[in-house]
Amino acid sequence: MSPTGFEYRDGVLHAEEVALPLLAAAVGTPAYVYCANTVRARYRRLDQAFAGIPHHIHFAVKANSNLSVLSLLRELGAGVDIVSGGELYRALQAGFHGRDVVFSGVGKTVQEIAQALEAEVQLINVESEAELVAIDAVAARLGVVAPIAIRVNPEVTVDTPHAYIKTGEKGQKFGIPRDDVARLVELTGELSHVQLRGMGMHLGSQIGNADPLRDALPRLLAAIAYAQGKGHPIAFMDVGGGLSVPYESHERDADIDDYATIVRA
Ligand SMILES: Cc1ncc(COP(=O)(O)O)c(C=O)c1O
Known part of the structure; x- marks a missing residue:
């Protein structure tokens, strides 16, 4: 085969x-x-690479929001990474629960934030100060405390086949610039309807080697240590992305074992 x-x-x-x-x-x-057995085999390979570490693999619904594909991933034990209310809707249609969902993405609307909180998503990954304030306000209106993570832009050099699929370099619109993270952690401590439960990052898509991850992880860990030092109950480290898939014969598959070794360390 x-x-x-x-x-x-x-x-x-x-x-x-x-x-x-x-x-x-x-x-x-x-x-x-789509070939279900290929999805199963690739999911298991990634899952097994992290054997022994508590982990959860979240599929980026933007990559494919076909309900049968999503259901298959749910059966395998995956969660989802969503970037819109529409993706939340499809994930729920495919049988995922709020606890399986991480809500990332720049430009979340107030309505989408409310939908995510009503669905009781696991985490909302905060991408800007304005969004943090908006999440706190929506959560206050709904009478809940929003579980959030800060998406850190680790500002490392990322090599991707196209410039527009880099997300973790300095100046990208994604995530909180690393120099601003401390200020956002402080602000989170002042807001009463958000709880900082995680720190995350996403480096880009179609990354063929683990160098950017090796450079970025110490920066993410420093942000986690800082937040923990301020008393925030950090339970999640969101380590993305994006492992390359070979679309063309000259493209390389991601080195998953290398990736897992770095995360494990
Ligand atoms: C938060 C987040 N998750 C997932 C993706 C999808 O990328 P990949 O599946 O290559 O990790 C992106 C792409 O920009 C992203 O920003």
Whole structure:
């Protein structure tokens, strides 16, 4: 079986054991076809790399919000990383619970923040000071305390195939610049409807080697130590992303063992 699950057999494209012309005849075209066994195998490989460390793998719904794909990942034990109210809706439709959800992304609307709090998501990853204040206000209105994480921009050099999929370099719109993290931690301590439960980061997509992660993790750990020193009950470290997938034959698969070794240390 090919690593993707797709291969030609006697000139006929197959997805796993299924000849695609049969599927086309049954459901028409265009049709999107995914290989569940490939998803299962890749999920298990990532999960096993972290064996022995308490961990939870969150799938970025922006990558594919097909309900069958999401349900399959849920059955495997995954959670989701969402960036909109629409993605929250689809995740819930696929059977995820709020506790399986981390809400990231710049530009969350007040309505989306309220939906996330009503769904009791695990964490809202804060991407700006204005958003922190907005989350506190929405939580106060709903009479709840919002579990939040600060998304730190670790400001490391990231090598990605396209400049627009870097997220963890200095000047990117994502996350809190590292020099501002202390101030946000202080502000969090002054707000009564947010609780700082985690620190996170996301470096970019299609990162083929673990160097940026190696550079960034000490910076994330420093932010965690600072917040803990101020008495915040940090329980989660959100370590993303994004492990590369080979779309073209010259592209490399992510070195998951290297990635896991760094996180483990
Ligand atoms: C918070 C967050 N999660 C996930 C992603 C998706 O990237 P990947 O699946 O490559 O980690 C992004 C991309 O910008 C992101 O910002």
